[in-house]
Amino acid sequence: xxxxxxxxxxxxxxxxxxxxxxxxxxxxxxxxxxxxxxxxxxxxxxxxxxxxxxxxxxxxxxxxxxxxxxxxxxxxxxxxxxxxxxxxxxxxxxxxxxxxxxxxxxxxxxxxxxxxxxxxxxxxxxxxxxxxxxxxxxxxxxxxxxxxxxxxxxxxxxxxxxxxxxxxxxxxxxxxxxxxxxxxxxxxxxxxxxxxxxxxxxxxxxxxxxxxxxxxxxxxxxxxxxxxxxxxxxxxxxxxxxxxxxxxxxxxxxxxxxxxxxxxxxxxxxxxxxxxxxxxxxxxxxxxxxxxxxxxxxxxxxxxxxxxxxxxxxxxxxxxxxxxxxxxxxxxxxxxxxxxxxxxxxx
Amino acid sequence: xxxxxxxxxxxxxxxxxxxxxxxxxxxxxxxxxxxxxxxxxxxxxxxxxxxxxxxxxxxxxxxxxxxxxxxxxxxxxxxxxxxxxxxxxxxxxxxxxxxxxxxxxxxxxxxxxxxxxxxxxxxxxxxxxxxxxxxxxxxxxxxxxxxxxxxxxxxxxxxxxxxxxxxxxxxxxxxxxxxxxxxxxxxxxxxxxxxxxxxxxxxxxxxxxxxxxxxxxxxxxxx
Numbered sequence: 025x026x027x028x029x030x031x032x033x034x035x036x037x038x039x040x041x042x043x044x045x046x047x048x049x050x051x052x053x054x055x056x057x058x059x060x061x062x063x064x065x066x067x068x069x070x071x072x073x074x075x076x077x078x079x080x081x082x083x084x085x086x087x088x089x090x091x092x093x094x095x096x097x098x099x100x101x102x103x104x105x106x107x108x109x110x111x112x113x114x115x116x117x118x119x120x121x122x123x124x125x126x127x128x129x130x131x132x133x134x135x136x137x138x139x140x141x142x143x144x145x146x147x148x149x150x151x152x153x154x155x156x157x158x159x160x161x162x163x164x165x166x167x168x169x170x171x172x173x174x175x176x177x178x179x180x181x182x183x184x185x186x187x188x189x190x191x192x193x194x195x196x197x198x199x200x201x202x203x204x205x206x207x208x209x210x211x212x213x214x215x216x217x218x219x220x221x222x223x224x225x226x227x228x229x230x231x232x233x234x235x236x237x238x239x240x241x242x243x244x245x246x247x248x249x250x251x252x253x254x255x256x257x258x259x260x261x262x263x264x265x266x267x268x269x270x271x272x273x274x275x276x277x278x279x280x281x282x283x284x285x286x287x288x289x290x291x292x293x294x295x296x297x298x299x300x301x302x303x304x305x306x307x308x309x310x311x312x313x314x315x316x317x318x319x320x321x322x323x324x325x326x327x328x329x330x331x332x333x334x335x336x337x338x339x340x341x342x343x344x345x346x347x348x349x350x351x352x353x354x355x356x357x358x359x360x361x362x363x364x365x366x367x368x369x370x371x
Numbered sequence: 372x373x374x375x376x377x378x379x380x381x382x383x384x385x386x387x388x389x390x391x392x393x394x395x396x397x398x399x400x401x402x403x404x405x406x407x408x409x410x411x412x413x414x415x416x417x418x419x420x421x422x423x424x425x426x427x428x429x430x431x432x433x434x435x436x437x438x439x440x441x442x443x444x445x446x447x448x449x450x451x452x453x454x455x456x457x458x459x460x461x462x463x464x465x466x467x468x469x470x471x472x473x474x475x476x477x478x479x480x481x482x483x484x485x486x487x488x489x490x491x492x493x494x495x496x497x498x499x500x501x502x503x504x505x506x507x508x509x510x511x512x513x514x515x516x517x518x519x520x521x522x523x524x525x526x527x528x529x530x531x532x533x534x535x536x537x538x539x540x541x542x543x544x545x546x547x548x549x550x551x552x553x554x555x556x557x558x559x560x561x562x563x564x565x566x567x568x569x570x571x572x573x574x575x576x577x578x579x580x581x582x583x584x585x586x587x588x589x590x591x592x593x594x
Binding site: 105107110111113114115176177180181183184185224225226227228231260264304305306309310343344345 | 395436438439440441442444445448479480481482484487530531532534560561562563565566
């Protein structure tokens with residue numbers, strides 16, 4: 025089955041050959057075609073070539089066109105550092121205080137920063153393999169983009185001292201996210217939303233409901249209105265916000281390895297599909313193939329009977345240097361378990 | 372704001388300082404610290420039983436997930452506001468020199484909230500913290516630890532790409548024959564006890580309050 029056939033049959037409750045499986049490959053794709061990570065900068069064709077080659081090499085079900093979380097913030101003035109051969113990181117936020125929020129303008133996805141190159145990558149990937157595989161484009165959530173625009177510590181202090189400023193900033197970030205979402209959809213791709221800073225390792229569930237949720241709901245509502253289902257990923261601990269995450273309209277929640285899949289299943293499994301959560305660093309990067317297979321069987325055991333379905337995945341994007349053998353081991357384990365799932369195969 | 376009046380006893384004042392830190396009341400802490408100075412209350416005790424006690428309570432609330440990073444940062448702002456006022460008035464020298472910790476985010480990463488939380492909690496626990504900031508090259512940890520006579524080197528990262536730089540700090544110490552002089556602790560999103568063991572670090576903690584317990588234990592060994 026192709027990934028699209030597999031998802032379609034799985035969604036209808038028809039027989040499939042195996043569970044969908046998504047080791048979330050980002051810059052590891054550079055290793056597949058032997059280029060440096062920094063070569064992706066400003067080169068949509070190369071990103072597409074790498075993502076398509078990685079998909080063909082490993083045979084997973086969802087391609088996510090992604091290099092880092094900063095593309096939208098960068099297009100609005102944040103400074104991003106590009107190491108020679110590692111994932112980019114935030115060098116400095118666009119502004120440093122609340123009184124500068126008014127100077128920010130939502131990015132134009134067809135003109136600003138690296139957004140046009142990412143859109144090109146999405147378009148090219150869809151052209152190449154969109155008929156068989158699900159191609160998504162990474163979209164950073166408004167609260168997280170806001171944190172890159174003003175600095176996380178400044179943002180979370182404002183959340184308590186000047187909530188109106190946080191809403192003003194998130195409003196601008198939302199406008200930028202909506203424009204980018206529209207462009208991603210027009211490129212034939214489905215936005216895949218990550219809102220890392222909404223993690224309960226950073227802000228409280230109450231703060232999430234106030235500053236993260238309303239903007240995610242509008243963003244995901246828009247994508248849904250264009251006929252696409254959305255996967256929402258929030259890093260780290262999320263137990264206290266699963267209900268709210270489901271209320272955003274997301275069809276699938278991508279659960280980090282800091283959270284318990286079996287518990288998520290009980291709490292929100294009747295409302296959303298779940299995806300996760302083999303540890304990206306401890307297991308996928310540093311573990312043996314045997315450990316990867318064991319962890320893969322474990323997550324299947326925890327969530328294969330989720331009422332709204334389950335996608336075997338890494339808990340977050342894979343580290344660049346994740347061994348190919350470990351990515352293969354994850355898919356092999358899913359193939360061996362096969363379908364229908366026999367619990368004895370999960371021991 | 373607080374209801375502190377000049378008629379309260381020093382013990383009440385310490386309690387009010389502690390409460391104001393927990394309550395994220397920076398202005399209240401300033402007022403109370405100023406009152407403490409004006410009344411000639413022992414500054415060292417006011418810091419210890421007031422500000423530090425408050426920060427320690429905030430740490431417990433963080434561990435039990437009643438407080439999150441925003442609250443902890445505002446508690447720390449309040450604590451530091453009080454320290455600025457009270458520190459110049461410490462009359463008696465503390466009983467012994469404060470143990471030193473060199474802390475930083477390893478090269479290749481600029482995520483520093485985790486490191487900052489550990490720094491705040493170490494500060495509040497009586498350590499002298501030398502903060503090298505973020506994106507710090509491995510050799511600088513070694514050089515600073517030697518120059519500052521530190522007991523502990525604390526390394527933080529959120530990025531898997533920078534984990535190797537942590538291992539390099541340990542290697543550099545070993546190659547320079549300095550490994551036994553320092554305790555090395557590691558932390559951050561992708562780090563685990565297994566990783567800590569593998570690179571030959573002395574300890575790992577998953578949380579900022581846990582890191583303080585770890586450093587206290589290890590600094591005791593190093594001393």
